Ligand SMILES: Nc1ncnc2c1ncn2[C@@H]1O[C@H](COP(=O)(O)OP(=O)(O)O)[C@@H](O)[C@H]1O
């Protein structure tokens with residue numbers, strides 16, 4: 349589905365991604381873990397076209413998408429729920445979701461996607477007419493994910509969905525990520541909360557200052573000593 | 583009482599046309615957090631296009647339509663050619679500002695070149711299309727009625743576009759967070775171009791209405807009226823559409839009353855007197871929200 353090869357990204361003199369490669373197959377949950385500043389968000393922002401790649405290849409189902417305009421990449425089936433949620437604070441929940449479906453033109457499809465968002469997140473349905481800025485952090489996270497699903501993506505990219513949430517909400521969000529995946533959406537999940545991420549993922553990559561240092565089966569990595577020491581607090 | 587009512591009506595009419603110019607500042611500011619000082623010169627350009635096509639015997643309405651289209655395109659091109667390259671390089675906002683000031687001068691000067699339109703005033707076709715209306719001792723010219731009604735309708739159309747259409751939703755999204763807007767699949771460059779086009783088109787309509795009322799046109803008329811409309815936009819709370827309308831009406835009424843009671847010399851500074859007073863009381867303008875910053 350998604351294949352990143354030898355990707356290099358710079359911010360001025362800062363070499364943020366140093367030739368990383370990773371792959372996400374159809375139907376998988378893949379997680380990219382790493383500490384703060386490792387380059388996780390940069391990876392997702394480059395895949396979605398927000399940040400320019402200096403070199404390397406990004407392919408979606410064989411189509412080269414590196415450095416395409418972000419709005420075209422969404423159209424091709426990649427959707428991002430960004431770090432810090434970035435909902436439109438002065439717009440209503442409904443308008444935020446409508447914007448998620450901006451690239452969709454079929455009324456029926458948009459209706460079905462609203463329904464899916466409300467089924468996954470009943471709390472959003474209760475707050476349709478409320479502006480997004482008045483939602484709690486957890487609700488904004490639900491809205492960001494719901495909004496990203498509105499474009500019927502083939503692959504959903506999630507940038508730290510658990511950030512700043514209370515533990516019970518974190519559990520709920522991870523449960524929902526699993527259901528979204530079971531309903532057929534491929535997922536690339538970025539997390540600092542490595543424990544949770546590894547528990548729901550099929551495979552994982554570990555990113556350290558712009559390099560992939562480890563990769564493999566998520567459950568095996570969760571038992572790996574180096575991973576435990578660096579990211580799992582033991 | 584009659585003079586008061588008369589001056590107030592004149593002010594409301596003129597104010598509605600100011601509002602039409604002011605929304606151009608507001609729309610562009612909303613999306614780019616930029617004051618487009620070239621806007622006044624787009625207004626002049628629009629008026630001159632009406633003048634040009636009418637003198638080429640195109641007919642008044644087709645001339646106005648062509649002028650709207652061309653002014654919208656010029657506004658869009660000014661952004662594409664001079665501002666978009668700066669945005670791409672993440673330039674300082676001050677560079678964009680001085681660029682728009684420069685463009686304004688260039689446009690007004692090109693218009694006043696002898697072989698183009700020349701720098702002297704010209705007679706503009708009258709918009710007094712039907713007979714004046716007299717109520718008691720107050721006479722309202724038909725061009726004033728046309729100015730008020732057309733400007734009001736267009737402001738309603740603009741409000742409808744921004745609040746009820748898909749392109750309007752993408753404008754509001756871009757205004758709040760252009761990065762997130764891109765992630766929604768919105769072509770932000772297109773939204774910016776569309777916004778400049780709307781602003782330019784509105785300015786051209788205002789140009790036709792105001793010049794059709796005064797029946798004169800000159801290449802430098804845009805500086806003062808542009809600044810007044812900018813003041814009106816700030817009075818109402820820049821970036822807020824209905825704020826621009828109220829700001830335009832306040833400025834229009836105040837300057838007509840000032841001209842009536844304090845003498846015509848007081849007319850032009852009035853917009854700025856109002857601006858200063860209102861900003862001291864409400865620093866973000868009448869409808870302004872606190873702390874507007876670019877995301
Ligand atoms: N817009 C930016 N400009 C300059 N440097 C940046 C920018 N965004 C991120 N960086 C730098 O790139 C590196 C990777 O950042 P990021 O991808 O946000 O990491 P993570 O998401 O893993 O915390 C960090 O050193 C960060 O300081």
Ligand SMILES: [Mg+2]
Nearest residue numbers: 388389390431
């Ligand atoms: Mg990050």
